[in-house]
Amino acid sequence: MTDPTDRHYDREFVRSFFTSPTAVDGEDDSAKMLRRAAQLRGLEAPDVWVPDNEDATAPSMRDEGARNIAEVVSEHGADFPGEIHPRVVWHRDSPETRYRGFRHMLEIADPENGAVEHIDGFVIPEVGDLDDWKKADEFITIVETEHGLEPGSLSMSVIIESGEAELAMSDLRGELGNPSNNLERMFLLVDGEVDYTKDMRAMTPTGELPEWPELRHNTSRGASAAGLVAVDGPYDDIRDVTGYRGRMEANRAKGMTGIWSLTPGQVVEANTAPLPPEDGQWLLDDGSGEVELREENGRWAYTGDSLWIEETDDGYRFQAGAETRECDADGLREELLDRASYVPSMDDIVDSMEQFEAAKEAGTGAIAMTREATIEVDGVTVDIENDRMWDEATYQAAKTPITLFQDVYEHRPDQHDELAERYSEDVVERATAVGE
Template identity: 75%
Template sequence: MSSRRQYQREFVRTFFTSPTAVEGDDSAKMLRSASQLRGMQAPDAWIPDNEDATAPSMREEGVENIVEVVSEHGEEFPGEIHPRIVWHRDDPSTRYEGFQQMLRIADPEAGAVEHVDGFVIPEVGDIDDWKKADEFFTIIESEHGLEEGSLSMSVIVESGAAELALGDLREEMGNPSNNLERLFMLVDGEVDYTKDMRAMTPTGELPAWPELRHNTSRGASAAGLIAVDGPYDDIRNVEGYHARMEENRAKGMIGIWSLTPGQVVEANEGPLPPETERWLLDVGGSEVELDDVEGGQAYDGTELGLEELDEGMYRLEDGGEIHELDEEQLRERLVEMVSYVPSMDDIVDSMAEFEAAKEAGRGAIAMTQSATLVVDGIEVEISTDRMWDEATYQAAGTPIALFRDVHEHRPDQHDELKERYGPEVVERALDLDV
């Protein structure tokens, strides 16, 4: 039996888990509801969760529900489907139970496996434990006549041993004694990681674990895999969720766990290039977004004050500090305080300009951004120059590469992308050489 799956995705924005069985007349209702999600509400990776999200007494029924719902709705679901089964690095009986769950879900006669892209393995330990899981995948593929390597394996990093194993991946993947090339996503599980590390905080809240997120992102980059952050359980704190995702993206970790369809929307849209450009002003150590008004970019706050004095001098009050500056000094000071966030249209323009310069034989060009800053009614013209070379071009291309990856693999989001950016910008982004 040949595989129809493709593992060409460079990005996964959303990792959305659903209980496989819940109490009630229809125990599969959560799965059925998730299978109907479309557009920005549908995740890149849907995880029917037969581990933590499902009570142990319901897991047998959960396997049956996965088979039933995925068989019926999997073909129309726009994202990838990766059920999470049970596993534990220290418990052979749990590992065997997980093997049996995968064996039943992957049975071609049950009708679900043709829509299942892989499985998520929780609670892994050292690299030998990863190899045990991989061996079960190989056995399942052989047992059911599936193409070897057709089922991807994603793991949840929930222990110190698993974190250390991230450093072994480059050496181990590709060895003839394993099929670890099937690895796809590396997902952080901060809750169980905290337990495994015996960590404590005064409030009982989870530590931030920036080191874990960095190590997972680095391990994914080194091995050509995809890094995904763990769950953000304060589901009403949209601002906090955004801040977490922005911090992750600075580490190269684009994906994040989503617990609700609302979080899926936020996580799907968050990494996409901005619709419009923004100017930010550093005031008192915090970045404030300037208001786009007729005549320029205006600061509307009390932490920064500007007053025009006699003979071309100005008084600038910044967080209680007062500076008397001439016009050029004022301009230089404000240039140091501002930063520019380009829109997708602007990124595409800059990249197209650099591509044209390369064709003309130029290796570097200067890009200029200008604006009129308005502080206390006083207008100040500023401009910033940034040199673009090949490295700058490649770095700037990451948001466009993400956009193109989404466009290729999520046709159900095409209309929303066109509405967000406009058809012309979408086409120009697709025409770039990134």
């Protein structure tokens, strides 16, 4: 049996999953949204583009939508910098819907239409238990056979929109490599919180969607166990950039890098947010939460109003929120050191990894990395120094954001100039070489 962690895809990360309607009613060119999306480039172009012939397209327009996908992808697919994965109709409880999706896949993948050489796979929504996943896999296998395509050349991604599908992720690892199916073609596990909420009969007082952190955790875990890629569902408030960033930050803490994008603006946010920052940033917990310090003349200044320091005859009076204490210089330094944390830049991460690699090459298994800063609060300056031991486990954990960057750099050459502008040519060169 095939090891499920042996990936079918070289790509380890997907940052952005962007859907477009395949046919718009009442327009002279019903495919205009597809044409517009197909010409996105650079940071506005998603890692995975999903011509959406399901929810984003009216039922009466879906046959035309399938034709539009074939036409637009045949014309623009060769130049599109990301992967192309159309979403077709499917439903675990409806044979008629599944058959219609199958017919659309047959049309889209027909070599005579000229699109299939640019199509990487299909996205299957509304799946149920694992037997239902196998039905979709079998249909894709038939499509490949019917059109003389290489077996397994079309990937399959599913949208987790039901409790059945959520439970199926736990069984997927044991089915990969089974000779009775071709589930090795699996690529993405994508959360669909709207239909999941409906399926779970969940309610909130305001009618807003629940957060569903358990679903996102389970999807990330299922993807990790099966060697796949996890993607979060859509964030509907497209004007709430801060909320979108916060959602992505929470997801990354669960191991879920990718997120659904509804607009090119969200694509830019999704493509940039997971990358290491250009500059390092000190944070300070002032009792209300971690706040960013402002760098001024080599010092990191606190400008909030929840923490203050006052010099006294005997030392210092320190207050954070309702907590007040008297301390000497050493006590104040310890207090700020406990409250301070550092977000490393790309250059910082690469530099630390290079230092550890050099030490390991010299036969040293662990080294101390020192980070220094001068923090200023209410005109009082305090020098702090933070030591962190680096061993092989620390190195591997720090490597994850660099591995992400290397994955992006390999698969998105259209973003090379923007990455060099963001970090500098030197940092990019070092980042692509470290950890190899």
